[in-house]
Amino acid sequence: MIWLIISLIGVGLSLWAQFRVKSSFSRWSNIPTHSGLTGSVVAREILDRNGLYDVPVEMVPGVLTDHYDPTVRAVRLSEPVYRSDSIASVSVAAHECGHALQHKEAYGALVFRHRMVPILNITSGIAPWLLMMGFVLKAMNLVLLGVILFAGVVLFHLVTLPVEFNASARAKKILLQQGWITEGEKRGVDRVLNAAALTYVGSAVVALGQLLYYASFLLGRGDED
Structure with a gap:
């Protein structure tokens, strides 16, 4: 039952993280910084001060749709x-x-994650079918291959954690160093970024639970617990 416990913990973390992200963002969206700089201005300043003049800051529709696109920088x-x-x-x-x-x-973890993306775009779609066919046909070779491919998905989630934590640590340090937030405002920054990081932890734990579930069948222990 270890896989079930881990999966439930992951689901619980994910749900809690989603709630925290929305509530934290909503709360601290209503409190302006003393600097009065908008998100776009802060982004442009950070990029320019680090020589990334060719990296554009673009506005996209939606809420919490923010991201960095490495394919077009x-x-x-x-x-x-x-x-x-x-x-x-x-x-x-x-x-x-x-x-x-x-x-x-x-940054090592980011480079590794980027290199995994093209492979995972293919294998992540194949893995569920291999697992399903293996379970139905009782073909352990298919289950084994499915587990191996799904393990790549779990690895991707795990590698994502240091990438996200490091980006948040950089953000907090830069905002304080440049004087764009005060020590008092840092509490809000921590709340917003820590809540977002928790979503990635939840996803990783859920994926790990799924992998253990599939592996339990492969090892012939699916019904022992």
Whole structure:
């Protein structure tokens, strides 16, 4: 039953993280920073101060759709983050710029994750079918192959953790060093970024639980617990 316990913990973390992200972002979106800089301005400043003049800061529709696109080297901010001078906005903007800085420095975990993407785009879709066919046909070779491919998905989730934690750490350090937030405002930055990081932890734990579940069948222990 270890896989079930881990899966339940992961689901619980994911649900709690989603609640925390929405509540934290909502709360700190209503509190402006003393600097009065918007998320887009902070992002542009961070990039320029690190020589990333060619990395654009673009506005995208939606809420919490912010991301860094490594394929075209662009920081994309949702409209609430792009236009607002709130603590939540500058936190998210700085975090996404943290990924751009990782890309510039060839941060190991980020590079490894990027290299995994083309392979996972194929294997992540094949793995569930192999597992299903293996279970139905009782073909352990198919189950084994499915487990191996799914293990790659779990590895991707695990590698994502240091990438996200490092980007948040960079964001907090830069915001304080540049004086764009005060020590008092740092509490809000911590709340917003820590809540977002928890979503990745939850996803990783859920994926690990699934892998253990599939592996239990492969080892012939699916019904022992």
